[in-house]
Amino acid sequence: MTHTVSTPAGLVSLASLPTDPDTTGTLHAWLSHPGSAYWGMRHMTPGQISEFFHDWQSSRHRQVRMVRIDGLRAGLAVFYDPAAVELDGKYPHQPGDLGMHLLVAPSRTPVPGTTAAVIGAICETAFGPLGARRIVVEPDIDNTAVHRLNARAGFREDGPLRLPDKTALLSFCELDDFRDSEIGRTTRPVPSSTRSPGAAPHAHLSGHAMRRAHRHLCAKALAEFSHERLLTPQATAVPGVYEVRAGSETWTFRARVLPLE
Template sequence: MRPRTGTAPAVGALTLRPVDPLTDAGLLHGWLTHPKSAFWLMQDAGLVDVERAFMELAADEHQQAHLGLHDGVPAFLVERYDPAHRELVGLYEPEPGDVGMHFLVAPTDRPVHGFTRAVITTVMTDLFADPATRRVVVEPDVANTAVHALNATVGFVPEREIQKPEKKALLSFCTREQFERAVSA
């Protein structure tokens, strides 16, 4: 798969490329076990656990992981999944064109103003670049109020709380039209 590139004028070039589980595991381990990444629930994961998780993800036809680069430097992680087969099976009624998404901005001591919003906008633009995508589905932890606010800026509307095995989550949806309205406002 060819890397996909976008530009966020305020922050620079944002590029997506598939995660290489063996090459990227060390980097991702550092991100996923960082205290700022607590909502990813991998605080106690070892390097081999992260490598194994991304190898399983890479082998799964219903999921993909991409590493996001900021001006060529790894800066965020995106996971795309089919909610009819992963994550939300039995927790809601999926519709044709639903795509599930997770994203993580790498922890940093030098945050760039507007970067996280540029990342989620880039991710959503990439997801909706596929004409088959009608709606993006997310299920962040109910306690993750920062991501709820960020999701709202790109058009997500919460539907209800759901109980997943690992967390209580806020099931939220964003249609193509909601996204386009939100980013054009």
């Protein structure tokens, strides 16, 4: 089953996780990245990651989905039954509870709105075709970036919860809270009758993939032109943030100065 959602960042789809070697390589690259440290899988080999997700997909208590934005792989969603796994007997369970994990693909040049689009589509899928009455999450209590993201999607914090492998911040989200949230107000399901039957051969030249390519190209140009002294970025009042002015335009970006500029 594939569920497609409209977001400000583009069309986001959730479909069953493929099992091919290319997907395993992608998951290994994502999970070995420092930004994915809270998943605790940076030490795993591609073979171990393949076996891990095969076990999860084989479980009747979990569903693993690949998240794509305009056809580009953008993250991972895991739905689970909190009464059977992860949180079994560890919190006051309610009928209709659905647990959720998310992973947003690490990127050297992230496109603004990507994480909001991913969690928005995940919540829309949970409350829609999966029939959840309440979404339950238990991120690491130190993962403040995810706490901020969850709050933007309407999650309410319940408090710390001690689990075998971490101290989590248990949080819940109901449909009305999601709909009233910053992210929920801009996220809507796409009727199946309006979806494209398949990706066009040039699909990678538009949408989210092209936005990411443009940002990467701009970052490369700024770096190389600065090295060649064609540009002179100026530090701003914000540490690690620089700007380049060209006529009436100002480009602002995060960067660090290397030995060769």
